[in-house]
Every structure is written in structure tokens, then in C-alpha cells.
Amino acid sequence: MDWGSLQAVLGGVNKHSTSIGKIWLTVLFIFRIMILVVAAERVWGDEQQDFVCNTLQPGCRNVCYDHFFPISHIRLWALQLIFVSTPALLVAMHVAYTRHEKKRRFRNGEKIDIEELKNEKIHIRGPLWWTYTSSIFFRIIFEAVFMYVFYYMYDGYQMPRLVKCSAWPCPNVVDCFVSRPTEKTTFTIFMLAVSAICMMLNLAELCYLVIKICMKESRKTTWGEGFWGELTACEKKENGEVVVFIAGVLLSP
Numbered sequence: 001m002d003w004g005s006l007q008a009v010l011g012g013v014n015k016h017s018t019s020i021g022k023i024w025l026t027v028l029f030i031f032r033i034m035i036l037v038v039a040a041e042r043v044w045g046d047e048q049q050d051f052v053c054n055t056l057q058p059g060c061r062n063v064c065y066d067h068f069f070p071i072s073h074i075r076l077w078a079l080q081l082i083f084v085s086t087p088a089l090l091v092a093m094h095v096a097y098t099r100h101e102k103k104r105r106f107r108n109g110e111k112i113d114i115e116e117l118k119n120e121k122i123h124i125r126g127p128l129w130w131t132y133t134s135s136i137f138f139r140i141i142f143e144a145v146f147m148y149v150f151y152y153m154y155d156g157y158q159m160p161r162l163v164k165c166s167a168w169p170c171p172n173v174v175d176c177f178v179s180r181p182t183e184k185t186t187f188t189i190f191m192l193a194v195s196a197i198c199m200m201l202n203l204a205e206l207c208y209l210v211i212k213i214c215m216k217e218s219r220k221t222t223w224g225e226g227f228w229g230e231l232t233a234c235e236k237k238e239n240g241e242v243v244v245f246i247a248g249v250l251l252s253p
Contacts, residue, residue: 016095018124020205024198028085031194036077040187043180044074050179057171064165064176070153073184077191080146084198087135087142094131129213136206143199147192157192159184 017025047069053061124132151157159181166173178184 016091016124018205018208020201020208024201024205025088027194027198027201028081032077032081032191032198035187035191035194036074036081040077040191041074043183043187044072047072047179051176052179053165053170053174053176055170055174057169057174060165060167060170060174061176063167064163064170064174067165067167068163068176073154073188076146076150076153080142080195083142083146084139087138091128091132091135094128098128124209125213129209133206133209136202136209140199140202140206143195143202147195150188150192157185157188159188 048062048065051061051065051069053064055061159178161178161181163176163178164173165176
């Protein structure tokens with residue numbers, strides 16, 4: 001898998017993210033992608049070749065391995081990273097579309113903030129706010145789903161040293177041994193811990209964006225605009241005289 005291409009694409013999202021989003025992206029690359037590429041793939045190696053059973057029955061070892069490990073940890077982690085990174089790509093597409101529309105309106109003579117256009121800085125507001133928050137929400141969902149899949153598929157997060165298999169074509173209950181179970185358990189717990197940290201960062205960023213937009217909207221509705229705007233009203237008569245109502249009471253001029 002070409003992780004460099006994924007890093008290049010997500011790197012463009014980084015400059016449009018919040019501070020928490022940048023931390024999440026750093027954790028994603030350093031503690032997940034780098035660990036997966038550099039260390040985890042070497043630890044797992046050729047799993048099926050290292051899976052040993054105390055029988056010479058043809059096909060028994062392959063069937064037992066498929067029963068206990070239907071999907072490789074490495075491939076499942078890679079699939080998880082793809083699903084978690086996909087919502088961020090939607091944000092990148094939205095930013096590219098917004099920038100293209102601004103340039104088009106600028107060429108058509110519409111007034112556009114030149115500094116914002118030069119800096120290619122897109123603020124998280126309006127439709128982009130919805131796209132960004134939706135991407136965070138789906139990242140949280142994907143992280144939680146994959147953590148459950150890991151627990152359900154492998155019957156826990158601990159790699160067993162010995163498994164007993166009686167699947168056909170095994171002649172009886174055979175003992176199968178997993179290579180480097182302690183090391184694999186350590187890596188599994190580490191990857192799940194980092195996944196939980198990413199979930200907490202996503203939750204923190206989602207709360208930050210919601211609180212920020214709520215505070216911004218509350219500042220728009222000031223005491224004078226909100227309270228007195230609802231209490232006071234003006235009415236102009238046919239002769240040009242203006243009368244003022246406060247709380248429904250007529251004030252004569």
C-alpha cells in the first residue's frame with residue numbers, strides 16, 4: 001500500500017483543520033501508519049506459514065488458520081485507516097471546490113477577499129462547517145465499529161498461544177500454536193489504544209466546533225438586538241406621524 005500518497009492528500013487537509021485536527025493527523029501518521037509500516041508488518045510476517053499444528057493431515061492447518069484468523073490484523077488495520085481517512089478526503093474535495101468557486105467569481109468581477117484568496121485559507125463556516133463536522137462524526141463511528149470488529153472477530157484483544165481446532169478435514173482435535181503471541185498482543189493493544197486516543201481527539205474537536213459556532217451565534221443576538229428588538233416596534237401613520245410601541249403600549253409623540 002502506498003501510504004505516501006495518502007499522506008500527501010491528507011497533508012492538504014491539515015492547513016484547513018483546527019488545532020485539535022492537526023494533532024489527530026499527527027497521531028494518525030506517527031503512531032498508526034508509521035508503526036504499521038515499520039514494525040507491525042515485520043512482527044506478523046507470514047502468519048499462515050508460522051501457524052503450526054501437531055498434525056500432518058493435508059488442509060487441516062489451512063482450515064484451522066482460516067477459522068481462528070479470518071482476516072489478518074495487518075489488513076484489518078489497513079482497512080481501518082482507509083475508512084478513517086476517507087471522511088478527511090471529503091473535506092479536501094469541499095475545500096478544493098470552494099477555492100475553485102472563489103477564483104471563478106473573482107474572474108467574473110465579483111469582490112473577493114484578495115488576501116484570503118492568496119493565502120488559500122478557507123474558514124470552517126457555512127457548508128464547510130457541516131462537511132467538516134460530518135467527517136469527524138463518521139471518523140468516530142468508523143473507529144468504534146472497527147474496535148468492535150476486532151473484539152468480535154478475534155474473541156478479545158489478546159493473542160492466544162495455543163488454539164484447539166476440530167474443523168474438517170482434521171482427524172481429531174488438534175493443537176495449533178501461534179508464533180510470537182506476546183509481541184502480537186502488545187502491538188494489538190497499542191494500536192487499539194491509539195485508536196481510542198484518536199476517538200477522544202475527534203470527540204474533543206467536534207465539541208470545540210459546536211461550542212464555537214454556538215458562541216458565535218449567541219454574540220450575534222445581543223441584548224439590544226434580541227430583547228429590545230422584540231419589545232419595541234415602530235409604526236408610521238398615513239399623515240407621516242411615527243408612533244412607537246413598547247411591549248404593546250402606545251407612546252404618544
